Amino acid sequence: MSTLTNGSGPVPADAFVHPSKPHLEGDDGISAFENYKRLHEQSIKNPQEFWGSLARDLLTWSRDFDIVRRGSLERGDLSWFLGGELNACYNCVDRHAFATPDKVALIYEADEPEHGRVLTYDDLLREVCQLSYVLKDMGVKKGDTVAIYMPMVPEAIIALLACVRIGAVHSVIFAGFSSDSLRDRINDAKCKVVLTSNESKRGGKTHAIKHIVDKALVECPVVTGVLVFKRTESEVQWIAGRDHWWQDVVKKWPAYIAPERMNAEDPLFLLYTSGSTGKPKGVLHSTGGYLVGAAATGKYVFDIHDGDSFFCGGDIGWITGHTYVVYAPLLLGVSTVIFEGSPMYPNPSRYWDIIDKHDVTHFYVAPTALRLLKKSGDQHVTGERAHLRVLGSVGEPIAPEVWKWYFEVVGKGQAQIVDAHRAAQTYWQTETGSHVIAPLAGATPTKPGAASFPFFGIEPAILDAATGEEIDGANVEGVLAFKQAWPSMARTVWGAHDRYMDTYLRPFKGYYYTGDGASRDKDGFYWIGGRMDDIINVSGHRISTAEIEAALIEDFTVAEAAVVAVQDEITGQASVAFLTLKDHRAVTPEIRDELILQVRRTIGPFAAPRRIYVVDDLPKTRSGKIMRRVLRKILAGEQDQLGDTSTLSDPTVVERIIAAVQAGP
Ligand code: 6R9
Numbered sequence: 218m219s220t221l222t223n224g225s226g227p228v229p230a231d232a233f234v235h236p237s238k239p240h241l242e243g244d245d246g247i248s249a250f251e252n253y254k255r256l257h258e259q260s261i262k263n264p265q266e267f268w269g270s271l272a273r274d275l276l277t278w279s280r281d282f283d284i285v286r287r288g289s290l291e292r293g294d295l296s297w298f299l300g301g302e303l304n305a306c307y308n309c310v311d312r313h314a315f316a317t318p319d320k321v322a323l324i325y326e327a328d329e330p331e332h333g334r335v336l337t338y339d340d341l342l343r344e345v346c347q348l349s350y351v352l353k354d355m356g357v358k359k360g361d362t363v364a365i366y367m368p369m370v371p372e373a374i375i376a377l378l379a380c381v382r383i384g385a386v387h388s389v390i391f392a393g394f395s396s397d398s399l400r401d402r403i404n405d406a407k408c409k410v411v412l413t414s415n416e417s418k419r420g421g422k423t424h425a426i427k428h429i430v431d432k433a434l435v436e437c438p439v440v441t442g443v444l445v446f447k448r449t450e451s452e453v454q455w456i457a458g459r460d461h462w463w464q465d466v467v468k469k470w471p472a473y474i475a476p477e478r479m480n481a482e483d484p485l486f487l488l489y490t491s492g493s494t495g496k497p498k499g500v501l502h503s504t505g506g507y508l509v510g511a512a513a514t515g516k517y518v519f520d521i522h523d524g525d526s527f528f529c530g531g532d533i534g535w536i537t538g539h540t541y542v543v544y545a546p547l548l549l550g551v552s553t554v555i556f557e558g559s560p561m562y563p564n565p566s567r568y569w570d571i572i573d574k575h576d577v578t579h580f581y582v583a584p585t586a587l588r589l590l591k592k593s594g595d596q597h598v599t600g601e602r603a604h605l606r607v608l609g610s611v612g613e614p615i616a617p618e619v620w621k622w623y624f625e626v627v628g629k630g631q632a633q634i635v636d637a638h639r640a641a642q643t644y645w646q647t648e649t650g651s652h653v654i655a656p657l658a659g660a661t662p663t664k665p666g667a668a669s670f671p672f673f674g675i676e677p678a679i680l681d682a683a684t685g686e687e688i689d690g691a692n693v694e695g696v697l698a699f700k701q702a703w704p705s706m707a708r709t710v711w712g713a714h715d716r717y718m719d720t721y722l723r724p725f726k727g728y729y730y731t732g733d734g735a736s737r738d739k740d741g742f743y744w745i746g747g748r749m750d751d752i753i754n755v756s757g758h759r760i761s762t763a764e765i766e767a768a769l770i771e772d773f774t775v776a777e778a779a780v781v782a783v784q785d786e787i788t789g790q791a792s793v794a795f796l797t798l799k800d801h802r803a804v805t806p807e808i809r810d811e812l813i814l815q816v817r818r819t820i821g822p823f824a825a826p827r828r829i830y831v832v833d834d835l836p837k838t839r840s841g842k843i844m845r846r847v848l849r850k851i852l853a854g855e856q857d858q859l860g861d862t863s864t865l866s867d868p869t870v871v872e873r874i875i876a877a878v879q880a881g882p
Pocket residue numbers: 490535536537610611612613614615642643644645646647648668731732733745746747748754757758759
């Protein structure tokens with residue numbers, strides 16, 4: 218039985234609907250919004266039936282599940298679709314390769330606009346199978362972890378799919394991370410094999426990424442093999458026996474290997490994300506639940522239809538790239554664009570050129586890119602964008618004027634974005650796996666800047682941060698939590714379940730805590746504020762200030778460090794570091810450069826502080842806690858609103874810090 222009714226009877230999962238007509242719009246005069254409300258209510262009141270039917274509609278199971286959901290948020294022991302067996306790669310590739318082999322699966326748009334290639338589902342199946350053999354030959358077994366440190370090339374997507382085909386757990390590490398960060402993530406997950414390329418290309422620049430892998434692996438005793446995709450002609454340092462050229466080995470293997478049967482709760486992948494204590498967390502997603510979330514949000518939030526061409530600008534190093542470059546579009550059997558380059562290269566029309574070239578129907582990107590493009594000028598928004606139907610943004614709050622520009626300037630031309638409801642702001646996290654608060658394209662109303670309404674199965678609550686009490690009603694503000702589990706929520710932090718409990722499930726008993734502030738307005742729309750913890754969001758990259766501080770303190774000149782966020786026109790937020798140096802030494806331009814380099818080396822270039830202020834002391838309480846609030850206020854020029862500074866061990870430090878900020882970094 219299907220729970221997805223349109224009021225007069227079940228809607229067959231794959232009934233043909235004209236693309237401009239949303240999946241949720243019935244033929245009986247009931248609006249898509251009414252349908253959304255009814256389905257949302259069903260999903261909350263009867264999650265077992267709702268998700269059971271959706272999971273069977275959207276995925277192909279080699280064994281049906283016995284039970285939809287077990288466990289509770291309180292105990293942190295949730296599991297979904299138990300007894301069910303399925304393979305993620307089979308669902309993303311095989312079933313489409315069998316039904317529609319010639320359909321385009323991957324559209325590779327290389328850094329150089331004239332390069333690229335297209336892979337059909339048939340091609341994809343062949344390439345994934347060959348790589349699966351290679352991984353097995355390199356000793357990878359079901360349940361092993363594999364590190365992927367690659368640029369945005371089709372082989373990166375093939376790598377993810379080959380891992381899950383043989384039951385291995387992929388751990389993608391963003392190729393902008395430093396060798397130290399890469400080393401720590403490889404060691405934490407005990408990866409045996411690393412997949413990389415000799416070099417990467419982005420924005421016309423070449424980066425020696427194999428070199429970074431080599432440096433990391435000096436301290437990774439478990440790694441026995443490295444597979445190197447040849448992206449450029451450059452030679453690289455080689456360790457015989459350990460390193461293999463991708464292109465040389467894949468061709469030795471047959472074009473088909475059977476997918477491994479996996480239990481619904483078997484791990485699918487790990488993805489490391491910043492935690493507020495500094496040590497990155499390996500967020501673990503499981504097979505059945507994650508795939509249901511990806512497919513369901515692809516279908517209902519983005520309203521993906523057969524024949525669509527989906528373009529998500531996120532890198533596979535982040536969750537956005539996992540769920541909306543790879544899993545959601547492939548599960549739904551449409552084409553997905555793999556973009557290797559940058560939106561500004563060779564000029565600020567690059568995105569619009571890609572959209573025209575590949576008849577893109579969906580475009581999904583972070584506000585930071587939109588701010589940059591808006592600033593470059595409307596004259597660069599060229600082309601017709603004739604097939605564009607849905608616009609999405611993700612990763613950070615979007616200012617209403619940027620959202621309006623997106624809808625009005627990008628969404629016009631020949632585009633079919635007939636109403637603002639097709640420009641969606643989506644809120645979610647690495648840990649939620651897929652969208653949790655987002656409008657459903659064409660079905661639910663939007664307001665510029667609002668995340669709007671909960672997705673199916675999500676029961677949001679606004680809590681008082683101090684008391685944990687739920688705040689009901691309209692026009693309320695607090696911290697955002699969820700009252701019910703949903704299929705694609707992370708199951709644990711790799712090797713640290715207690716940390717998972719402490720971060721998400723123990724702060725407010727019986728709730729999943731997001732770590733974000735939020736408000737609910739008079740119309741029931743949710744608005745996301747900022748992080749409640751010390752995590753900053755630079756161009757959509759989540760970085761913990763503690764991690765940057767730890768990197769700075771590693772430098773022998775630094776005594777203490779405090780990092781805080783400031784607002785930035787393009788990147789959303791940027792980090793600013795306040796430091797005291799050992800022996801009260803004076804700062805020189807060389808020391809400053811070295812400190813920036815230190816962060817780039819330890820975490821990655823994207824984490825480097827925007828400004829560094831060297832001061833003689835930091836504002837600390839008598840118990841030694843740094844009062845970052847004081848630093849934030851000073852940076853914002855709000856020194857008249859510092860609040861109570863009487864608890865500072867030395868209140869005179871404030872004046873000296875104000876002077877240092879006014880004098881400039
Ligand atoms: C998907 C993703 C998650 C954090 C999240 C929040 C911020 C994401 C947002 C948003 C405001 C939105 N965030 N979407 N803030 N509006 N639409 O970005 O995952 O990298 O784990 O970051 O990003 O603070 O908690 P991730």
